[in-house]
Amino acid sequence: MKAKNILIFGCSGQIGRSIVRKLTKDNYIVTAVTRNIHQKGIILKTLGNAGFINIVEAKIFEEKKIRELFKKADICINLVGILYEQKKRNTFKNIHTVFPSLLAKLSKEYSLKHFIHLSALGINEAVDSDYAKSKLQGENEILKNFPLATILRPSIVYSVEDSFTTSFMSLLNKLPFFPLYYSGKSRFAPIHVSDLTNTIYHVISNNIYSKIIECVGPEIMSFREILERLLFLIGKKRILLPFPYPIAKISARFFEILPKPLLTRDQLRLLKYDNIASGKYKTNSDIGMPSKKYFNDEVKKYCYMWRDGGQFSTEKYNLEKKVD
Numbered sequence: 224m225k226a227k228n229i230l231i232f233g234c235s236g237q238i239g240r241s242i243v244r245k246l247t248k249d250n251y252i253v254t255a256v257t258r259n260i261h262q263k264g265i266i267l268k269t270l271g272n273a274g275f276i277n278i279v280e281a282k283i284f285e286e287k288k289i290r291e292l293f294k295k296a297d298i299c300i301n302l303v304g305i306l307y308e309q310k311k312r313n314t315f316k317n318i319h320t321v322f323p324s325l326l327a328k329l330s331k332e333y334s335l336k337h338f339i340h341l342s343a344l345g346i347n348e349a350v351d352s353d354y355a356k357s358k359l360q361g362e363n364e365i366l367k368n369f370p371l372a373t374i375l376r377p378s379i380v381y382s383v384e385d386s387f388t389t390s391f392m393s394l395l396n397k398l399p400f401f402p403l404y405y406s407g408k409s410r411f412a413p414i415h416v417s418d419l420t421n422t423i424y425h426v427i428s429n430n431i432y433s434k435i436i437e438c439v440g441p442e443i444m445s446f447r448e449i450l451e452r453l454l455f456l457i458g459k460k461r462i463l464l465p466f467p468y469p470i471a472k473i474s475a476r477f478f479e480i481l482p483k484p485l486l487t488r489d490q491l492r493l494l495k496y497d498n499i500a501s502g503k504y505k506t507n508s509d510i511g512m513p514s515k516k517y518f519n520d521e522v523k524k525y526c527y528m529w530r531d532g533g534q535f536s537t538e539k540y541n542l543e544k545k546v547d
Contacts (some may be wrong), residue, residue: 229427230254230292232283232326233302235263237384238341240270241420242300246427247271254292256281283322284312293333298427300339301326306354307479307487315357324364331369338372339426340365344412344437345498346376352493366434373426375419377438378498381518382416383525390485392453392529400462404471407447407463410497412439414507415516422507435504440514443499452519456526458536 229246233239234255246253253276257263260280267278281288283303293299301323308314323340330338342358349355365372381388395401419438425431444452447463454461466474471491478485500506507514530536 228252228254228295228297229300230256230296230298231300231302232256233304233341235267236302237382237416238380238419239302240266240384241382241416242302242423243267243270243276245420245424247275249424249428250275253277254279254296256289256292258282283318284325286325289325290329293329293335296333296335298337298339299326299330299335300341300423302341304341304343304358306490307484308353315353316360319354319357320361320364323361324368327365327368327372330372337427337430337432338365338369339423340372340374342374342376342435344376344378344439344500345493345496347501347503349493349496353489354493362435370434371432373431373433374435375423375426375438376435376504377414377419378412378440379414380416380419381413381522385416387413388453388522388526391450392457392526394485395450395454395459395461396457396529398461400464401450402466402471402474403447403450403463404466404491404494405446405468406465407445407450409446409494410443410499411446411449412443412499413449413518414438414440414514415521418507418512418514418516422510422512425510425512431510433505433510436507436510437500437504438507438514439500440516440518442518444518446494449518453522453526456519456522457529458531 229251231239231253234243235257243253243255247270253271255267255276255278257278257280260278270276279292303318303322305313305318327338342362346355346358362374379387422438450463472488475486475488475491479487527534527537
């Protein structure tokens with residue numbers, strides 16, 4: 224009999240919303256934990272039918288409150304992560320190491336059937352990145368405290384709700400040139416959010432306890448190629464300008480001042496490394512869930528928002544013109 228009660232942390236992001244929709248649709252009961260129920264609650268309420276989604280407000284270190292949630296849970300999923308540090312407590316160490324360790328300990332204490340943790344691809348190699356080191360330490364703590372945990376390491380995750388393709392298309396739409404770091408040679412294997420969601424669902428429904436699974440899309444692309452594809456999709460021509468590392472470092476230091484940094488020095492260091500399957504661990508294909516979504520096909524569905532003419536630039540309206 225499959226576990227029915229699933230506790231999810233970090234459910235308001237693109238991955239969280241997608242997995243909540245899929246789980247509640249298949250009659251799983253989801254407890255969605257959010258730090259701000261007034262801001263996120265309205266969105267979360269629409270993800271599942273009444274009775275299949277419970278929304279709880281809790282900060283990630285309110286252990287007493289979180290502990291109560293584990294008493295009724297069968298499975299815990301942790302999707303919480305940050306790309307840059309903010310304030311005193313919102314650090315890589317707290318979010319990526321200490322918090323996952325706490326969840327793993329509680330999963331063991333309350334005898335949960337499974338603990339699924341979302342990490343990141345390429346963290347073994349990125350030895351000079353604080354982000355990568357905190358992620359790797361978090362994984363080690365999880366496996367030490369709950370050996371049956373399944374850790375998923377995705378490459379870049381994209382969709383209409385992401386902050387990756389949408390941010391780049393916004394910038395490419397406005398800027399006359401775009402900086403290329405490390406000559407744009409770093410390689411990625413972008414995975415669509417639906418393919419990652421299907422992998423998470425497969426792990427849950429089939430009780431897969433592989434320790435680490437690398438989740439990648441069906442294509443490998445360099446950073447330059449990703450930008451070129453986005454430019455083609457939005458119908459723009461821009462200069463892709465290689466930035467020497469010293470200049471890139473100065474620009475990253477400037478961007479860090481912004482409330483939502485476009486780039487940090489730590490992210491710049493991370494960009495040195497490829498973000499593709501290492502060959503050392505199982506992949507989503509190895510567990511029977513190969514990615515089916517191709518980058519151009521999926522981004523094409525929403526890139527019209529950055530094209531001249533907006534929705535009227537889509538094939539639907541072009542075909543109507545031809546018919547007329």
